[in-house]
Amino acid sequence: MPDAESLLSRELRALLREPVDLGPAARARVMQRVRAAAALRAAVPRARGAVRATVLGALLAASFVVSIVTANARSGGNGTHGRTLADTIAVHFAAASDADWPVIAREKLVAVADVTHDLAPKPHPGAPARRN
C-alpha cells in the first residue's frame, strides 16, 4: 500500500493539526463538573452490607418523585418556582424524618446540590414527572 503521507498535502495536514481552544471558560466548566462529581462521590457512601448502590439509587429516585409531588401538592403547583435542588432535598428529608429509609447524610447531599446550583425539576400540573 502506498504511504498515505503522499496523499494529503502538507498544507492540509497543518490545518488538521491546528489547535482548537474552546477558552478558559470551557476548562472552568470541566472543573465545575469534576468538583460536583467529587462532592457526589463523597456524599454517596460505598455499598455497605446489604445496601447496594443500585438499590440506593432506586430508593433515592423514588423518594425524590414523592417529595416533588408532595411539595407541588402543598404549594398548589406554584410554590416550586425558583426552588433549588437543595430545597427539594430538604423537603424530602423533612417528610421522611419519621421513617428509617434516608440512608444518606442530608448535609452532604445539600452540599452537592449547592455545588451544582441545580434548580429542582418543576413538575407540570397534572402531568407525570418524566426524566430522560
Next chain:
Amino acid sequence: MQESDAAVVRRVRAGDVEAFALLVDRHHARLARYALRMMGDRGEAEELVQDAFVRAYGALARYKEREQFGAWILRILVNRCRSSLAREARRLAAAAAWIHETAATFDPAEPITQRDELSAALGRLPADLREAVLLRYADELGYEEISAITGAGISALKMRVKRACERLRAMLEPTRAGR
C-alpha cells in the same frame, strides 16, 4: 520541571481534586480539536470533552500508569464521540441536509476559507474514516496507538486513512483548482 501526568493522577487519587485542573489544562485543547473535527459542532464538542474528563475522573482508580494519560482520556473521548454519533443518527441526517442546503445557497460574495472547506469535507467522510484520519494527522498518532484507541486492526486503519485522504483530496482539490 513539569510534574508528570502520572504524578498528578496520584495526587488526585489521594484526594486533591483541584490537581485535576492541571490535567484539564494540559489535555483540553487536544481533546477539543478531536471532538470538534469529529462532531462538527462546537457546543457538542465541548459537552463531549466535559463528559470525557468527568468519566476519566470517575475512573481514575482503574487508570494504569503504564499507559499515557493523554492516550487513555483520548480513548474515552473517541468512545463518547462514537456513542454520540450512533445515538444521534438523525442529527447526522440533518447535518447532511444542511451541507446540501449550504451548497445550494452558497453566496460567492462570502469568502470561504480553506478551513471551512476542510470542515465540510471532514463532515462528509464516514465516521470511521474521519476518526482514523483525525487520529493519524491531527493527533499525529502512530498506527499502533490508533489501534489501541479504536480497537481496529492496523491494516484496516491504514486502509481507512488512505481512503479518507483520497476522498479529502477529491473533495478539496477541484475547488482549489477552480479558483
